[in-house]
Amino acid sequence: MKVIVAGAGLGGLALANGLREAGIDVSVHERDRSPLVRRQGYRLHLSDVGIDALTSVLTPERRAALLATAHTPAPRFVRFDPTLKESDVVEHGGRHLSVDRRTLRDALLADVAETITYGSRLTGFQLAADHVTARFDDGTTVAGDVLVGADGINSAVRRQYLPHARIAGTGLVQLYGKIPAGLAEGMDNVFTAITGPGHRTVGVGRTRDYATCSFGARVEDLPSGLDVMTQDQLRSLVMDMTDGWHPLVRRMIAEWHEVFPLELRTSVPVPPWRTTRVTLLGDAVHAMSPAAGAGANLALRDAAALSAALARGGPLIPALGSYEQEMTDAGFAAVRVSAANGARFLGQDPLPSG
Template sequence: MIVIGAGLGGLALANGLRRAGIGVAVYERDPSPLIRRQGYRLHLSDVGIDALTSVMAPERLAAFLSTAHTPAPRFVRFDPMLEKSEVLEHGGLHLSIDRRTLRDTLLADVAETITYGMRLTGFQVAAGHVTARFDDGTTAAADVLIGADGINSAVRRQYLPHIRIVGTGLVQLYGKIPTELAEGMDNVFTAITGPGHRTMGVAPTRDYATCSFGARADDLPPGLHLMTQERLRSLVMDMTDGWHPLIHRMIVQWHEVFPLELRTSVPIPPWQTTRVTLLGDAAHAMSPAAGAGANLALRDAAALVAVLAHGGPLIPALRSYEQEMIDSGFAAVRISAANGSRVLGQDPLPAS
C-alpha cells in the first residue's frame, strides 16, 4: 500500500496496516515531521480513542494515554465579562492531548516506512496497480494508493478535482498559555464570544492550555504571518478592549502564536471506487467547531485497515469503506459548519 501523507491519519493507517501484516510505504512532502506548525492541543472523543485502540500496539497506546488530560465533558460559552451564557453536556469519554505527543507515538513503530521530502506530482491507475510519481523523478507502485495528505491534498486534486475547498470567512490565531490562567475553564472547550464574531477559545492539557483567538478575516489586517509575537498579542489586546482582565492576562502570556485560515470541504455525492482512495482532511476537511476532524481521520484509518485486513475482493472492500467514510465524514462537515456559524460567525456551507 502507498500512503501519501504522514499526518495523524496517515500514521494511524501505517500502524494498523503494519500490525495486520500488510506492506506499507508512506511518502511525506515535508522534509521532516517538525517543519510545520499544525496546532497544539487536540480533543479525542470515543471515536478517536477506539480507532487508536484498533491500530496501535497496546503498550504504545497505554503509554500515550498516560499523557492525556481528562477535562469536564462539556462545552461552555462565556460573554466577554466571563458571565456564563451556554453549557452543553457531552456523553462518552473525552481527552485533551498534545498533538506532537500523539504524532511522536504514532511515528515510533513505523518511522522506517516513511520517506520525507517526497512531493506527489501525479499517479496513474492501471490494471492491478497504481503508480505514484514524485517531483524528484522517482515512482512507486502498489495495489492501492491512499491520499492522507490533508486539506491541500495532491491526490484529491487529481482524483476528485470537483471537490471544493472554501474559506469559512474566519481566521484563528493559535497559541499556548499557562494552565493556571485557565482556572474554571477545564472543559472539552470553552469559548468566550464577543461582538463582531470575535472569540477566545481555551482548552487545558496536562502541561499547558491551548488558547486561540478567532475573528472574521475581513476584521483582521493583512500579513498576520509576518507579524512578531509582540505585534500579534498587541493586535488581539486591542480587539478585546473592555473584556475581562483575566482574558488580558491570558494575552500577555500567550506564546508560540501562529495564524491559520479556517477552510472546509463542500460535501459531494459518492464517487466511483477505484484503487485510489482518501481519508481524513483529504476527503472531508472541516472547521474545528465540532472538535471532530482528528477523530474522524483516525476513524477513517482504522476502518480502512479493517476492510483491507479482512481480505476478499479489493474494490468491494474499498467501496464499503468509502460509503461509510463519505456519509459520516460529510455529516461531520455539516455539523461543524453549523456550529461554526452559530458560535463563531462562520460563513454558511455552500449547497454545492
C-alpha cells in the same frame, strides 16, 4: 498487498500502524522534510471515536503510554461572554481526553518510522487494471495495489482524483497559541469559548501541561500579513481587539506564546464517486472547521476503518467501496455539523452547496 500512503499526518501514520499490525506492506510519502517543519497545532481533543481508533491501530503498550500523558476535561462545551458570564452549556456523553498533538504524533511515528520517506511530494498517479503508480517530484515512482490520499486539505491526490471537490473559505481566521495551564482555571472543559461582539472569540482547551488559547475573528476584521507579524505584534493586535474584556482574558493574551495564524477552510460535500484503487481519508476529503472538535477523531477513525477493511482480505474494490461509503457518510455529516456550529458560535460563512 502493497499500500502507498501520501501524507504522514495523524491519519496517514495511524493507517500505517494499522496496516503494519495486519502484516500489509506500506510506504508513506511526506512532502515535508521532517515532522517538525510546520506548526500544526497543540492540544487535540479525543472523543470515543478517536480513542477507539487508537485502540485499534496502536499496540497496547504504545496506547497505554500515550494515554498516560492525557488530560481528562469536564465533558461539556461552555460559552461565556466577555465579562465571563456563562451563556451556554452543552453537556457531552462518552469519553473525552486532551492530548498534546506532538506527543500523539510521536506515538504514531514510533513503530512505523522506517516506512516513511520525507521530502517526497506526490505530483500525480496513474491507474491501471491491476495496480496504481504514484509519481513524486524527484522523478521517482512507486507502484502498489492501493494509493491512499492522506495528504490533508491541499491534497494532491484529491485534486487529480476528484477535481470537482471544492475547498471553501469559512470567512474566519484563527490565531493559535499556548498559555500556562493555571490561567485556564474554571475553564477545564472539552472546550471553552469566550465570544464577543463582531464574532471575536477566545477559545481555551486544557492539556496536562498547558492550555491552548486561540483567537478567532472574521477575515475582513483582521489586517493582512499576519504570517509575518512578530509574537509581540500578534499579542498587541489581539489585546486591541479584546479591549474591555474580563481581566482574566486580557491576562491570557498577555501571556500568550508560540502563536501562529491559520485560515479556517472546509470541504464541500460531494456525491459518491466510482471506487477504484485510489482512496482518501481525513482532511484530504472531509476537512472541516474546528467548531465540532471532530477533525482529528474522524481522520483516526478513517485510518482504523481502512486498515481493517484491507486486513480482512477478499475482493479489493468492494472492500474499498464499503469503506468509502462509511467514511463519507460520517465525514460529510461532521462537515455539516461543524459548519452549523461555526455559523452559530463563531460567525462562520454558510457551507456552500455542492
